[in-house]
Amino acid sequence: MAVDLYAILEVEASASGSEIKKAYRKLALRYHPDKASEEERHIAETKFKEISHAYEILSDEIKREEYDTYGTTDGNGASHGGQYGYSGNPYEDFYGNGGGQEYGGNDFYNFFNNMNGSNGHGARGKPNKMRTEDAEIEIEVTLEDLFRGKTIRTTSTRNIICTSCKGSGAKKSAVTKKCVTCEGEGTVRKIRRVGPGLVTQEYVQCSSCKGSGKTYRSKDKCKKCDGKRTIEETKILEFEIVKGSKSGETIVLAGESDQYPGKETGDVKLTFRTKEHATFTRKGDDLYSKYKITLVEALCGFSRVVLKHLDGRGIQICTPRGKVIRPGDFIKIKNEGMPIKSSSSGWFGNSPSKRGDLYIEMEIEFPQDNWYLEKNDLTKMKNLLPNELHSKVDIRNQTIDDDSLPEANIELVTDFTIAKKDALPDYKEPETEQEEADHGYDYDGYEAHGAQPECAQQ
Structure with a gap:
């Protein structure tokens, strides 16, 4: 084993x-x-x-x-x-x-x-050039970083080809011989079984000569890399996050991963993800936020700084006199969203003036029960606010003819409560015949398990 x-x-x-x-x-x-x-x-x-x-x-x-x-x-x-x-x-x-x-x-x-074109003479086909492993980095950034743009600097330690022996692993004066394991090719062919009666052949790096195709005495190995053919290098890598970049994008620095003789150098990849923001939610290139006002402000208007933008500016809103804000309304401010990242390059690419929009959802806080100080306050409010519905259609649909409803059949209801929308019962609709079939039930409501036995005729 x-x-x-x-x-x-x-x-x-x-x-x-x-x-x-x-x-x-x-x-x-x-x-x-x-x-x-x-x-x-x-x-x-x-x-x-x-x-x-x-x-x-x-x-x-x-x-x-x-x-x-x-x-x-x-x-x-x-x-x-x-x-x-x-x-x-x-x-x-x-x-x-x-x-x-x-x-x-x-x-x-x-x-x-x-x-492989060998005609049975055992000629070797050249393997594809191998590649060193890519280095992957994941970080978290703020929404402010994506709004303004940011440069990430990090210290990288990687292996590079030895500058003394140029990747051979031996001294310049060393006497080398052709590796007998790989016959100087640097790779060996292996037969691997991939299934019953199926095999495949592939080339892997020779571990005897470490891909160089040559061997030498142990005392002739390079002193700088100790025969490993690579040495360590430390450098600063810079990743530029462009304004308007989206969460989950990856920045690639080509050829900045580990080096190894005979192999193509891999890349360093930085993937960034956005932290949850306390004020804004991003949808595409637009920004969404919420702001709560009183009922008086919704009816009479207001003027104040409602939020601090991602670049530190205060956004002030002044609603027009007489403009009523209703629950669920959004205030849309054009060109105050995220910068739009353009894939094009040149003079017109990544224009800082091209941005999405800002949507502020208005939440209206109604007064608490028994808000008035005197009963006369209710009378004043009724005199100030409209007492009839605006739509004549709604008035006609909600009006009950007194002649068709005798007074004896009118019941005064005083025992009731106010139910919130999120507290309503959850009603489950009955499944259709197709949904029942998808869940493994026949049309009679019984669970189907394939063909059922037929009744024998008497």
């Missing part, structure tokens, strides 16, 4: 490099032989070797990828019997050597090799 290196370090298979390093240090301190007693030293040494071996594999990007894919780290997955980890013909291990079958392993072997 294969050894689970992740279980040895007590981490998940999705653990990051820093988590693996942290777990290794913790376990190394716990099982270090120098800290164990004489009776437990042998066990500690064994455990310490397992931990060190697991860390050696999982801390190396190439070895870890090889381990995750194939469960092995032997360089090319080969056993001592053949180049591909099986026999000289890897398809024989899955299809046998004939055995009376119409097609055998040699047929599949020759077919796939001829597809």
